[in-house]
Every structure is written in structure tokens, then in C-alpha cells.
Amino acid sequence: MKIYLASDHAGFELKNHLIGFLNAQGYTAIDKGPFSHDPNDDYPDYVSLVAEEILKEPNDTRGIILGGSGQGEAMTVNRFKRIRAAVYYGGSEKIVKISREDNNSNILSLGARFLKSEEAESAVKLWLETAYSEDERHVRRLKKIDEN
16 A cells, blocks of 8 residues: 655654654555755645545555644645545544544544654554444445535
8 A cells, every 4th residue: 555645844754754664564655745854844735745646546545644733734635525634643542543444534644743753653553454444324424525
């Protein structure tokens, strides 16, 4: 599976760490930027590229985006039809699991200022290994989201 990653300056270091982690886990991690640390960069320029890639191959790709809180990054990509980004910045990983099982999230947005690298690795691993339940009620709800 291909995993596309992007960040802003606040998530730059953790993004690079996760690329190595994902490659070691057997995934194909693809960096969509930024490629150098720039405190003046704008996350929409990079995270939008991840959403575009997911839409090209929705069954074979997922995305991980990172920022200070992960909130603005998720708001940006959730404007794309059929993108479902979930935010995680610490606490119970149950939210990560539910985002896959119930909502079939295809992008995980991480708050880099709130996560240690080990916490991010654990959340990413759980998110990637959790399957969508395909329960009728969840299928029905996602269809309604996609129709809007």
C-alpha cells in the first residue's frame, strides 16, 4: 500500500521520522513535501497534494498529514469530496480505531506539537491495520456524506 505524507514546518521532523517508520514496516511512503524546513510555509500547499493522490487510487492508498495541531490540515483536505480525514493529537487511540472502523478515514491528520514519535508510530500502525467494518449503517452514512 502507498502512503502519501505531507506536513508544514511544525510537522516536518515527525513526517520525516514516520517515512522511515513506514518504509521499515513494508509500506511505500511517498513524501509530498515540504522537502526542507521553512517556518513560513503554508500547509494547504502540501496536504492538498496528498488528498489529490488519494482520490486517484482510493482503494490502494492512504495519507498521513502533519501540522502543529493537525486541525487546519484536516480542514483543508476534508474540503475534497470523498476525503475523510481524522485528527489525532494524543489521548485514547480508540478515536483512531473508530475513524477507520466506522468512518473509513483515508487520511490521518496528526498534531505534531502534541505527539512523541512513539505515540505517532503507534497511532499510525493502529490506523493502517484497522479495517473498515462495512456495517450497513456506516455504509449508508458515508454515502450521504459523499452525496453532499
